[in-house]
Amino acid sequence: MDLKLECREEVxxxxxxxxxxxxxxxxxxxxxxxxxxMLRFRMSEEFYSFDSLSEYKDARRIMQLYTECYGDSExxxxxxxxQSGCSEKTAAExxxxxxxxxxxxxxxxxxxxxxxxxxDDELIPDYWDYAxxxxxxxxAEKVNQAFWGKSMSYRDQTLxxxxxxICMTCGRVRSMSKRMSFDELATLFEGCGPSGAERAYNRAVxxxxxxxxxxxxxxxxxxxxxxxxxxxxKITAAVYAYQVDNDGEWGSIQFDLQEKTAWVETxxxxxxxxxWTVTDAAIQAVLESDNGKLPKKMLIPVDLERY
Numbered sequence: 001m002d003l004k005l006e007c008r009e010e011v012x013x014x015x016x017x018x019x020x021x022x023x024x025x026x027x028x029x030x031x032x033x034x035x036x037x038m039l040r041f042r043m044s045e046e047f048y049s050f051d052s053l054s055e056y057k058d059a060r061r062i063m064q065l066y067t068e069c070y071g072d073s074e075x076x077x078x079x080x081x082x083q084s085g086c087s088e089k090t091a092a093e094x095x096x097x098x099x100x101x102x103x104x105x106x107x108x109x110x111x112x113x114x115x116x117x118x119x120d121d122e123l124i125p126d127y128w129d130y131a132x133x134x135x136x137x138x139x140a141e142k143v144n145q146a147f148w149g150k151s152m153s154y155r156d157q158t159l160x161x162x163x164x165x166i167c168m169t170c171g172r173v174r175s176m177s178k179r180m181s182f183d184e185l186a187t188l189f190e191g192c193g194p195s196g197a198e199r200a201y202n203r204a205v206x207x208x209x210x211x212x213x214x215x216x217x218x219x220x221x222x223x224x225x226x227x228x229x230x231x232x233x234k235i236t237a238a239v240y241a242y243q244v245d246n247d248g249e250w251g252s253i254q255f256d257l258q259e260k261t262a263w264v265e266t267x268x269x270x271x272x273x274x275x276w277t278v279t280d281a282a283i284q285a286v287l288e289s290d291n292g293k294l295p296k297k298m299l300i301p302v303d304l305e306r307y
Contacts, residue, residue, distance in 0.1 A: 003041045003188065010037045058084075059098035063169075066095065067148045071141065144168065146211035156204035159185060163201055206299050213245050219302040220245060221268075221282045225294065226252070238294060242282045244270035253282060260287055278302055 010033050018029050039060075040053050062080050069075040073095065081091040147157065147168050161168055165179035185197040192200065212218040222243045229237040236258050241250040248269030255262045262283045271278050281300050289295055 003038065006037050006041055007034055010034060055097075058094050062091070062095050063098050064148065066099075067145060070145070142212065142215045142217045146208055146215055146217070149211050151207055151211055152204070155189065155200065156207055158188065159197070159201045159204045160208065162188070209299060209301055210246055219278065221278045221300050221302060222246060222297070223253075223282050223285060223295065223300070224250075224297045228294070235294060238286065239265075240282070240286060242268050242279075244268045244278050253279070253286075255283075255286055257287075262287065 011030060014030055014033050015026075018026055020026075036053060039057060062076065065079050066073070066076045069079070073092075077088050077091040077095055080086075080094065081088045084091065146152075147160070157168070160166075162180040162185060163182075165174040165176055166172070182194040182197045182201070185201065186192045186194050189197070189200075209218065209220055213220050224241045224243075226239040226241050228235045228239075236256075238255045238257060240253050240255065242253055243250045251268030251271060252265040253262055254265050264279060268278075281302050285298055285300050286294065
């Protein structure tokens with residue numbers, strides 16, 4: 001709600017400056033001011049601080065380039081210099097400043113012996129280990145790459161961060177009691193109620209999962225209900241199609257829901273049949289659900305270590 005109020009105030013503040021005789025629509029005129037307002041609002045919620053909005057925008061842009069260049073500093077500096085029209089020396093300084101803010105230097109004036117201590121240029125990271133917090137064995141760089149990937153919109157990123165009480169820029173984790181409810185998330189976006197925010201959040205989770213699958217950090221199995229058989233109102237049997245890693249030919253699994261058993265009619269293209277890990281994940285998702293609430297479709301992550 002605070003963001004909406006700030007945007008409204010910016011519209012009212014800029015309206016007297018708008019001149020329709022210049023041939024520009026008000027939407028075009030106000031667009032850049034609203035973008036700056038949204039960035040300024042987000043900057044105020046970050047765990048670190050910047051001296052100005054322009055510095056914050058440069059830091060976001062150069063760190064985005066750094067992510068897209070897979071950590072190649074020289075390429076990042078060269079691209080930023082070309083795009084911004086600045087020297088590579090200036091670009092290098094901006095990358096260093098952004099990296100310091102992202103990993104936050106923690107100065108200590110006194111060492112363990114009570115003497116003055118000067119921190120060297122080595123960064124002391126103050127962010128969480130994505131691999132140990134999210135999933136064992138997953139590379140932090142890949143998680144970061146997936147989160148900031150092109151398939152993830154600003155809305156997706158915001159929903160994931162606010163709902164899970166994390167900051168993927170600096171890595172800080174807050175108490176889950178601080179996370180936003182779906183009612184609160186709905187206020188961040190126009191034309192969205194709590195149920196709409198929940199659906200949008202679930203779609204963002206699926207996007208992130210598929211990005212991690214693409215980067216080789218996770219596997220997944222997707223199931224889709226094909227048909228059901230009933231005796232009266234009770235579902236007694238079902239057939240599900242399943243696909244591994246969002247790619248290749250679909251397989252088929254038949255379920256006897258009275259006996260709580262299942263068998264594979266046709267294996268999916270990328271299913272490792274010798275481990276049965278993927279198949280078991282698909283089967284358990286159906287058998288463990290309530291009979292009256294069988295999933296129509298579902299995307300299930302599969303543990304990389306056990307795959």
